[in-house]
Amino acid sequence: GESVGLHLPTLSVQEGDNSIINCAYSNSASDYFIWYKQESGKGPQFIIDIRSNMDKRQGQRVTVLLNKTVKHLSLQIAATQPGDSAVYFCAETLSGNQFYFGTGTSLTVIP
């Protein structure tokens, strides 16, 4: 199977600061990447996606960067809020049916 991993298992940031969550993937053929957010006791929720023909995509307060050269994906959250505290997963796919998830990074926002 695919190997999708995260550099840091935990991350703590002050409220109002920007957060950066990193992800490494192993299959250079993967063509689609997604970030999910999972709050305690709930299922993951889609945040933002990016295709391999792009290197940056922006959403509301979130930006995903893709560096195919080093097989690296990052999620940037601007002006982090307490409601952003959660576990964040990156996922990759080649076929569009099988999505391979990383192990997750736990983000804690300090008020």
Added chain:
Amino acid sequence: NAGVTQTPKFQVLKTGQSMTLQCAQDMNHNSMYWYRQDPGMGLRLIYYSASEGTTDKGEVPNGYNVSRLNKREFSLRLESAAPSQTSVYFCASMRGGENTGELFFGEGSRLTVL
């Protein structure tokens, strides 16, 4: 609009017992998935169904069977539960038809096998 509904939310089994996890979605999605989530392991795909009438193995299918009963429902069965199957199980659905990764997840089913 309920989204993806899983039952039961909690279950305790003894080794060797069988059970079925039920999943239903009301979004008219084509694709449905079963994942398991273990501490430090992220989400691992057990089985998926790209469309009604089809099922395929994922990363960790051993010990499980699935049934895509109709477009709405996708069940996961453990025929003879083992302690290694203690986990949180998530069902998800996706519209399908395009390379889109917006999976909609249920709230999860926490299974303990003693």
